[in-house]
Amino acid sequence: METLLNPSKTPNLFIPKTHLFKLSFLHSNFNPQPHSSFNRRPLSITITCKVKTSQGRKNDGKNISKKIVLTDSAPELSNEEIKAKPKGGGKAWGVIKKFPKRVLAILSNLPLAIGEMFTVAGLMALGTAIDQGESPEYYFLKYPEENPIFGFFTWRWVLTLGFDHMFSSPVFLGTLILLGTSLMACTYTTQIPLVKVARRWSFLQSADSIRKQEFSDTLPQASVSDLGVILMGAGYEVFLKGPSLYAFKGLAGRFAPIGVHLAMLLIMAGGTLSATGSFRGSVTVPQGLNFVMGDVLGPTGFLSTPTEAFNTEVHVNKFYMDYYDSGEVSQFHTDLSLFDMNGKEVMRKTLSVNDPLRYGGITIYQTDWSFSALQILKDGEGPFNLAMAPLTINGDKKLFGTFLPVGDTDSSNVKGISMLARDLQSIVLYDKQGKFAGVRRPNSKLPIEIDGTKIVIVDAIGSSGLDLKTDPGVPAVYAGFGALMLTTCISYLSHAQIWALQDGTTVIVGGKTNRAKAEFPDEMNRLLDQVPEIVESSISKKPDNIGG
Amino acid sequence: MIFSTLEHILTHISFSVVSIVITIHFLTLFLLVDEVVGLYDSSEKGMIVTFFCITGLLVTRWIYSGHFPLSDLYESLIFLSWGFSLIHMVSYLKFKKHKNNLSAITAPSAIFTQGFATSGLLTKMHQSAILAPALQSQWLMMHVSMMVLGYAALLCGSLLSVALLVITIRKAIKIIGENNNFAFSFGKIQYMNERSNVLLNTYFLSSKNYYRYQLTQQLDRWSYRIISLGFIFLTIGILSGAVWANEAWGSYWNWDPKETWAFITWTIFAIYFHTRTNTNLEGVNSALVVSMGFLIIWICYFGVNLLGIGLHSYGSFTLN
Numbered sequence: 037m038e039t040l041l042n043p044s045k046t047p048n049l050f051i052p053k054t055h056l057f058k059l060s061f062l063h064s065n066f067n068p069q070p071h072s073s074f075n076r077r078p079l080s081i082t083i084t085c086k087v088k089t090s091q092g093r094k095n096d097g098k099n100i101s102k103k104i105v106l107t108d109s110a111p112e113l114s115n116e117e118i119k120a121k122p123k124g125g126g127k128a129w130g131v132i133k134k135f136p137k138r139v140l141a142i143l144s145n146l147p148l149a150i151g152e153m154f155t156v157a158g159l160m161a162l163g164t165a166i167d168q169g170e171s172p173e174y175y176f177l178k179y180p181e182e183n184p185i186f187g188f189f190t191w192r193w194v195l196t197l198g199f200d201h202m203f204s205s206p207v208f209l210g211t212l213i214l215l216g217t218s219l220m221a222c223t224y225t226t227q228i229p230l231v232k233v234a235r236r237w238s239f240l241q242s243a244d245s246i247r248k249q250e251f252s253d254t255l256p257q258a259s260v261s262d263l264g265v266i267l268m269g270a271g272y273e274v275f276l277k278g279p280s281l282y283a284f285k286g287l288a289g290r291f292a293p294i295g296v297h298l299a300m301l302l303i304m305a306g307g308t309l310s311a312t313g314s315f316r317g318s319v320t321v322p323q324g325l326n327f328v329m330g331d332v333l334g335p336t337g338f339l340s341t342p343t344e345a346f347n348t349e350v351h352v353n354k355f356y357m358d359y360y361d362s363g364e365v366s367q368f369h370t371d372l373s374l375f376d377m378n379g380k381e382v383m384r385k386t387l388s389v390n391d392p393l394r395y396g397g398i399t400i401y402q403t404d405w406s407f408s409a410l411q412i413l414k415d416g417e418g419p420f421n422l423a424m425a426p427l428t429i430n431g432d433k434k435l436f437g438t439f440l441p442v443g444d445t446d447s448s449n450v451k452g453i454s455m456l457a458r459d460l461q462s463i464v465l466y467d468k469q470g471k472f473a474g475v476r477r478p479n480s481k482l483p484i485e486i487d488g489t490k491i492v493i494v495d496a497i498g499s500s501g502l503d504l505k506t507d508p509g510v511p512a513v514y515a516g517f518g519a520l521m522l523t524t525c526i527s528y529l530s531h532a533q534i535w536a537l538q539d540g541t542t543v544i545v546g547g548k549t550n551r552a553k554a555e556f557p558d559e560m561n562r563l564l565d566q567v568p569e570i571v572e573s574s575i576s577k578k579p580d581n582i583g584g
Numbered sequence: 585m586i587f588s589t590l591e592h593i594l595t596h597i598s599f600s601v602v603s604i605v606i607t608i609h610f611l612t613l614f615l616l617v618d619e620v621v622g623l624y625d626s627s628e629k630g631m632i633v634t635f636f637c638i639t640g641l642l643v644t645r646w647i648y649s650g651h652f653p654l655s656d657l658y659e660s661l662i663f664l665s666w667g668f669s670l671i672h673m674v675s676y677l678k679f680k681k682h683k684n685n686l687s688a689i690t691a692p693s694a695i696f697t698q699g700f701a702t703s704g705l706l707t708k709m710h711q712s713a714i715l716a717p718a719l720q721s722q723w724l725m726m727h728v729s730m731m732v733l734g735y736a737a738l739l740c741g742s743l744l745s746v747a748l749l750v751i752t753i754r755k756a757i758k759i760i761g762e763n764n765n766f767a768f769s770f771g772k773i774q775y776m777n778e779r780s781n782v783l784l785n786t787y788f789l790s791s792k793n794y795y796r797y798q799l800t801q802q803l804d805r806w807s808y809r810i811i812s813l814g815f816i817f818l819t820i821g822i823l824s825g826a827v828w829a830n831e832a833w834g835s836y837w838n839w840d841p842k843e844t845w846a847f848i849t850w851t852i853f854a855i856y857f858h859t860r861t862n863t864n865l866e867g868v869n870s871a872l873v874v875s876m877g878f879l880i881i882w883i884c885y886f887g888v889n890l891l892g893i894g895l896h897s898y899g900s901f902t903l904n
Contacts, residue, residue: 146858146861146862149858150855150858150859153851153854153855153858154855156851157848157851157852157855160844160845160847160848160851161844161845161848163839163844164841164844164845164888168839203839307837316834366720367720389720389832390720390721390723390831390832392831392834399834401832401833401834403833403834503833503834505834505835507835510830510836513836514827517823517826517827520819520823521819521820521823524815524816524819524820525816528812528813528816551808551809551812552809553805553808554802554805554806554809555809
């Protein structure tokens, strides 16, 4: 500790007094024991420092390296962008010119960004708590004025602020836009200058500054070039100039946060394009029928423009389902043919749930199914198609039913045979009194006799529930996703920097890292243990200039 | 038949081993750690046994049911406890030299999740069920496993930060109590923190203070690293889920409650990272953010499933 304060112990190093002086007062954690050599400068300089330690203060590390660099051309970085613009003529013009800078400075304020993120999170949470997309009467009942939640929250709040459609409401979208602009401002003002700082490799010429790093050690009887070789073996990029050494590893970890922000901006842009420029539609088509894509697709925003592919006609050739042994539905498939305007078949594919059809920018997904009609033979006549209607029961299982009138069809109290089905596999039949009569599968063609009528189930005709979509933003969004995944992984890397100085026969080593602070000392100790000890009394040759 | 008995056996073995490990930990805590190195070693071995048991359990289930064991809540809870034991194994193998405080967090977490999964509340779900059509996809493996691993890592990191908070607040209460000043504000805690840092470098106030400081530093750094890892998993999980949704349902983001809460979790941890960049807010404030994150993860993982609505209804259950 004392060598820090005593300049006479640092030999042979050409350091102007000013730099040394600034050094000692930056690390002002000492009880002021006045050394005579320091009293030549007035103490007004101490006002600029705060009480800081050398641990855990990233900005401090940056400041130290900035001040120590002997190349005089190291300007103040974060203000560079802002102050470098030339002063325009005229005061008003100057004010207008300063305005975007000021806005930029406000937007890239970190607490503001944190506040925006909290707001977004809070609004999203609220959006899940309040039921979305219901009619206004629902909210009148749920949040009545007579009994407000928390004493003030009524349906007025919900409807005026747009909380019933939270995720497309102006409040939410506005906050997202604000967050996006903050992101852009922050990337421009803070992170891009960071690139310049990190890429500039700076040698530390004074042993004191090296000792002040988070991790520092002294190796007696060692040579700095040996250290350089060991570091190169450990994956560092090493630069050696005279007696001093600078090595770093994991520089990508510094740039990756910029990549993260850019990826997020890409995703937001893609999402905006999706929201304003896509087409959506869904249709339930019985087997054997067809539809035209353009009739089904509707635009979602003002940028949506239809393409030539919208004229394609889609024909459902067959719809069928696979079942497990237990009877549950395992998968449903639709065999589709696409025909263009001239009637030529341009595509044929069988869709299933996780396997959509893509044609001309339009994607068709299998999302649902329904029971269209039951084909039966009655007393050998037919086949008759009986339309099946969906019946509502509790739960998400489907149930369909149809009715075959028997006897006098004009009487008001007509009786008949009811047929119910959960899926296309088996049909359950009930007689005129509603009693269970039997189960038949459409493939079996086995007749069943109910109240004197012979019924043969010929076929169960299903209908396919298809969702169609065209989305121009998807490539941008996918690219953003990939970039985000990649850059998030890379930003896990820790940027480690090591400085060393050959001081006679000893080497003074110091280092710091921005992320892996827990493991860094161990890694450094392991590396330093490998540096060979020089047993001879003199180090005669000068270390060569080795580039990493 | 043999598979289900094997499953049973493995479940019971892992559960009992973890309870033994926790008992050992509590004993060593009360008997003042350093003397009982032998017990510590056996507790480490116990965690290794647990890890292999749970792995065996999952593999058995996989073979028996034919699909990756992550289709409902029970299986994802087992996977979560596997995630905890995996984190423990990785940190044990990487840092053999110094004693790891992490096992105090991972072992109880593993046992609680596993205990809940095997408890009577979810007996309906122990049988491996068949997959609905929408779940029959390769994406199931990647999306759900990444999400659950992410939850495991984030929960570990959050618990470490909560521990940090507890230690710091207790110290602050003591100092404030000593100063006879009962105004409790976070600025004060920060000031106390800084003050004790400063004093530390010149003379040690007391060795107890120094060790506490070392402990909080270590907790802080460990928590940061583990949360970074968890954040990466969470990001990959959310994004792969979005791509899967686009392939299956036609749109990559539906503001489904589960998706929204996963995004809220992601946002909170992004806030955590940003508070750490500014050194004024480091330390206690970031730990507070992380504690919020802990609650939010549980809401996201469990609370949404209790509602049982939305596209993610596979994970739902009813408490009976």
